Amino acid sequence: MQALPKSRLLQFVEQAMHLARRSVARYSSKFSKRRYTLHQHIVLLCLKVRKNTTYRTLLDELIEMPRIRSAVDLTELPSPSTLCKAFNQLDMTVWRVLLNLSVTLLPTxxxxxxxxxxxxxxxxxxxxxxxxxxxxxxxxxxxxxxxxxxxxxxxxxxxxxxxxxxxxxxxxxxxxxxxxxxxxxxxxxxxxxxxxxxxxxxxxxxxxxxxxxxxxxxxxxxxxxxxxxxxxxxxxxxxxxxxxxxxxxSRHWWKQFRELVVRCLTHNIDKAL
The missing domain is CATH 3.30.420 (Nucleotidyltransferase; domain 5)
Known part of the structure; x- marks a missing residue:
């Protein structure tokens, strides 16, 4: 059977994972539980914004997306609260670094x-x-x-x-x-x-x-x-x-600011495709 071509969603996930690996370490600290990486958190948060959905709906849809899970190296799905906590813990400087890196993907x-x-x-x-x-x-x-x-x-x-x-x-x-x-x-x-x-x-x-x-x-x-x-x-x-x-x-102003930065990052990755 002929292999199916990559969808734009899969290309988006691969590009987001590439940027995440360039910008942050694999884990937040040496005390991390090492169940999920920062790279996986960043990609899933960008994917949530791209699909304009909630944490629960995104994770429910990922059950039927084996190629997406494989691209993110997910053997099990995190809970919605895990992604919410990851969004709270990822500092604005991390998202700004990712935004700056995403600009290099486009001809300015x-x-x-x-x-x-x-x-x-x-x-x-x-x-x-x-x-x-x-x-x-x-x-x-x-x-x-x-x-x-x-x-x-x-x-x-x-x-x-x-x-x-x-x-x-x-x-x-x-x-x-x-x-x-x-x-x-x-x-x-x-x-x-x-x-x-x-x-x-x-x-x-x-x-x-x-x-x-x-x-x-x-x-x-x-x-x-x-x-x-x-x-x-x-x-x-x-x-x-x-x-x-x-x-x-988001309900808190500082989370609202981060959410908008993630939207801009998602926009740049989408345009690069």
């Missing part, structure tokens, strides 16, 4: 857009929230996206209404080697942002707020074709919400 060109979007902190019916006049607080997620491969280079998450111009400097400083041209809308029109970008040898292509005729003239003279690539940010924001959900499942 240094033309990077910056934009923010909102994610609900609770999954509630729109009809219910409208009838009860309930307001669901959102997370503000700012993404740094390479326009060639739609790779997410970095992200910033906040629960406050922090202005875009105050968020951009930290993202620029963390990614100076990856950014050659920075594309931004009028929300990032700030002299400090422009000055910082030029100090780091980055060309800021940011729309000016039109307070005077000179500002309008600068906007007209802007390279329209290059600036038009900023729409890739909207594409990535839409893709994240359509594929992985427009809300976060």
């Amino acid at each position: 060109n240094g033309v990077v857009g910056i934009d923010a979007s909102g994610f609900d902190r609770s999954h509630a019916s729109k009809h219910y929230t409208k009838r009860t006049k309930l307001t669901i607080q959102q997370l503000k997620v700012t993404l740094l996206v390479d326009t060639r491969a739609n790779a997410i280079l970095d992200l910033h998450v906040t629960t406050t209404r922090k202005h875009d111009s105050k968020i951009a400097p930290s993202l620029i400083k963390r990614n100076t080697s990856e950014v050659a041209i920075l594309l931004g809308d009028k929300g990032y029109d700030d002299q400090n942002v422009r000055a910082l970008a030029r100090e780091e040898s980055i060309r800021p292509l940011i729309k000016h707020r039109e307070f005077a005729s000179l500002h309008r003239a600068w906007n007209v003279r802007m390279d329209a074709d290059l600036y038009g690539q900023r729409c890739q940010n909207e594409t990535v924001n839409s893709r994240l919400k359509r594929k992985y959900g427009a809300f976060v499942r």
Whole structure:
């Protein structure tokens, strides 16, 4: 019988396992029970996000996925609480290292857009929230996206209404080697942002707020074709919400931040396939 080709799901798992082996040790410490490895935990957590499901549903589906279990070297399935505890224990720095490694899988060109979007902190019916006049607080997620491969280079998450111009400097400083041209809308029109970008040898292509005729003239003279690539940010924001959900499942803010980083990591691996 002819061997079946690899599915995209199997390729995703193999790529995630490859990144996990490059980024973390096999076990968390010498006192570990060594029943499951950190690599297995990372892959299963990424798989949960990719399938946009719960721990219990994921483990139930894995019973019927022998090729996936084989790729992760799973001889027995962990309990849902085991995966939940693993997610709590894996530090944000581990996920950021994985995110940085995932960028190397994609062909980037240094033309990077910056934009923010909102994610609900609770999954509630729109009809219910409208009838009860309930307001669901959102997370503000700012993404740094390479326009060639739609790779997410970095992200910033906040629960406050922090202005875009105050968020951009930290993202620029963390990614100076990856950014050659920075594309931004009028929300990032700030002299400090422009000055910082030029100090780091980055060309800021940011729309000016039109307070005077000179500002309008600068906007007209802007390279329209290059600036038009900023729409890739909207594409990535839409893709994240359509594929992985427009809300976060975690209840604690620090777990919500990690969940969004895992989504960005999952997006990059998916794009690499």
